[in-house]
Amino acid sequence: MAAKITEIKDALSKSLRDKTKPWTFAxxxxxxxxxxxxxxxxxxxxxxxxxxxxFGFAAQLVCNGIGFLYPAYxxxxxxxxxxxxxxxKWLTYWVIxxxxxxxxxxxxxxxxxFPLYWLTKCFVLVWLMIPTxxxxxxxxxxxxxxPQFLKHHNVIDEAFDKASKLINKKE
Numbered sequence: 001m002a003a004k005i006t007e008i009k010d011a012l013s014k015s016l017r018d019k020t021k022p023w024t025f026a027x028x029x030x031x032x033x034x035x036x037x038x039x040x041x042x043x044x045x046x047x048x049x050x051x052x053x054x055f056g057f058a059a060q061l062v063c064n065g066i067g068f069l070y071p072a073y074x075x076x077x078x079x080x081x082x083x084x085x086x087x088x089k090w091l092t093y094w095v096i097x098x099x100x101x102x103x104x105x106x107x108x109x110x111x112x113x114f115p116l117y118w119l120t121k122c123f124v125l126v127w128l129m130i131p132t133x134x135x136x137x138x139x140x141x142x143x144x145x146x147p148q149f150l151k152h153h154n155v156i157d158e159a160f161d162k163a164s165k166l167i168n169k170k171e
């Protein structure tokens with residue numbers, strides 16, 4: 001167990017020092033000014049965000065900002081890169097994000113009844129974007145969305161074709 005914790009700590013520390021990541025610059029400055037190791041700064045930041053999502057004002061804004069800002073930033077990088085794999089990963093994230101947003105719109109009453117809703121949603125959004133084999137968006141897409149899409153896409157395509165023909169006929 002201790003070896004696994006050390007392995008996770010080392011991987012996280014390495015990621016926090018990766019110059020290709022957008023957070024490295026901010027952590028460089030914070031680490032220099034405070035004298036606190038960036039791993040502990042990161043853990044303190046997680047603790048503050050967690051407490052904010054539980055007790056703070058504008059928890060919805062903070063949660064949706066986390067679920068949108070970093071993925072939007074890396075999606076732009078993916079668009080600009082020549083690597084197709086990162087495009088697919090982030091397109092998959094946005095498909096799942098959109099699906100959850102639609103479900104959340106119709107299940108809005110849950111927010112008032114579930115006191116840790118924004119914290120839970122934030123954890124789910126982070127799980128959807130983590131860069132590991134346990135990436136939630138890829139798992140949900142592969143196990144649920146893709147099979148349903150393959151099963152029903154012909155019917156949906158036909159409906160879009162009919163609608164397109166009706167619209168073009170009226171013009």
